[in-house]
Amino acid sequence: MSIEAYERLVGRFELYAKLQEGLNDVEHGNTRPFAEAMADMWNDFR
Numbered sequence: 001m002s003i004e005a006y007e008r009l010v011g012r013f014e015l016y017a018k019l020q021e022g023l024n025d026v027e028h029g030n031t032r033p034f035a036e037a038m039a040d041m042w043n044d045f046r
Contacts, residue, residue, distance in 0.1 A: 001009075025031060
């Protein structure tokens, strides 16, 4: 396997792990409204 193919494979696994983490958060109610999250990000940015 080439280095490029390996990096693509690892990247795909990392993506799948992040997607699963997000799905788990939704399943367990670890979410908040988009507007609230964006307001917090903008406040931290300033």
